[in-house]
Amino acid sequence: MIEIIGLISPFFGLIALGFAAGRLAPHPIGGLAWLNVFVIYIALPALFFQLLSKTPVEKLASVGFIASTTLATFVIFVVGFAVALLRSRGDVPASTIQGLAGAYGNIGYMGPGIALVALGPQAAVPVALIFCFDSVLHFVMAPLLMALGGGEKLSAPAMVRQVAIKIFTHPFIIATIVGVLGAVLKLQPPGPIERSLELLAGAAAPCALFAMGVTLALRPLKRVPPELFTIVPIKLILHPIVVWLVLVLAGPFDPVWVGCAMLLASLPTATNVFVIAQQYEVWVERASAVVLVTTVISVTTVTLLLYAISTGLVPTHPFSN
Template identity: 35%
Template structure:
């Protein structure tokens, strides 16, 4: 456990450095937004394209894996929704709480950290989790909120949102490259490696800097949402992995990905739709801080 904790410490150290820079106003909100945009559109996209273009297709799509992750995550989504409705929250707020309870920071934290900690063979399972979160559950939350507000589901904005997401585009381009069996020229491979190498420090620093501007409000619901994300979600997908007979290593990566803290893009959605942004912001803050201890425990357990 101590060895795993020490391995994860540099990753959270980068988050802490970003937070300190943000709190000291050495890295203002405008700089955080610019760094996040660089990571999102360039560095992380280069990393994802390289992974998907060079991995065998069978590592990027496993029906049992997808079924297990979607089933376990849908169970947590439903639980979060039911708890919110039991507290008499409106439909849109209940959906946002449900989304918060099961959407982890797979892109900015999971892809860089889990591939380093668990090895290159973890890339395929992590990318499958990322795909499910971005395509299935991001579509679901957008459909529920727009449907609750307008009485109908606006399909065009949902499709445009998916098609404009650089992570989706980069993975789709990588899959096309791999499917066509195109060679990877050495200069292109070196370019993608150099640019993708900026994703890990840039993403972690940006996470910390973005947390510097968040305050702990509406702590009661946020504590429940953080606990659901860090504990209930990995337990649910772990049980589903057993039920669907997912290969053990891939199942372990799935559990580790589910144990990640609440994703920062959930707050972007909450702020955009003006649906429970304080609750979501506090859940991101609490779950990220707590994950310093919980993630090493999960990784130590699954590696055994």
């Protein structure tokens, strides 16, 4: 357990450092804009490209794994959405944000760094695949349900166009596509470009985690929404359990891939959920609270999950002889 704590503490330490800086330094949240541009459009895409372009092509065509993890995340979204819909007596827009809060983990900012350090370079491919297909799922569900619930008035063609633009202009997904093409064509960037990519990839996780901490600090928790008592266990406990169940039933899969999928599922609610809430002007303050609370609690839950994975307490092939 001490080894796991030592492994994961620098990541949450960077979030805490960003949180402290955000509280102590009198700067508005707009000051984060260029750091976020660097992380989202440059550093993390460089990391995804590097990881995928050097991966054997056959590992990238893991249809069963992709279908299983995406299905598990969809199940969690449906559970969170249904619980919220019952509680709110039919408020579809607010229930959509709550469903996303339970299913949309911080797999972009936190996922690559923690997974690669905890599980090794073999985690690179499942991280990229899960990120891409989970992101597509969320990009589809948010505008679709907002339109159906009256939160946004869009025609069917306009909604399809909006979803397609969000998917195919997302810098992580573009980097993934280019990385896959690089793997297929066996492209090797020239030395100076390769070294630049290495520098950018190395900066991705520290900058992303620091920016996340600052963001949390500048959106203080004013009150505890009652919905947290269902969303927090759905996101931090139920999500990784459902992912594990689906994978062991659909498998067998590589144990590292199973561990990686569970780890990503256990991560706290993504800050993008707050961004989506702001976009539709629905459940904004509570979405911010969910991001903050799940992040704080995940320090314990993610550590315990990594300990369970590393010690074999979570079997990856429980039904095999």
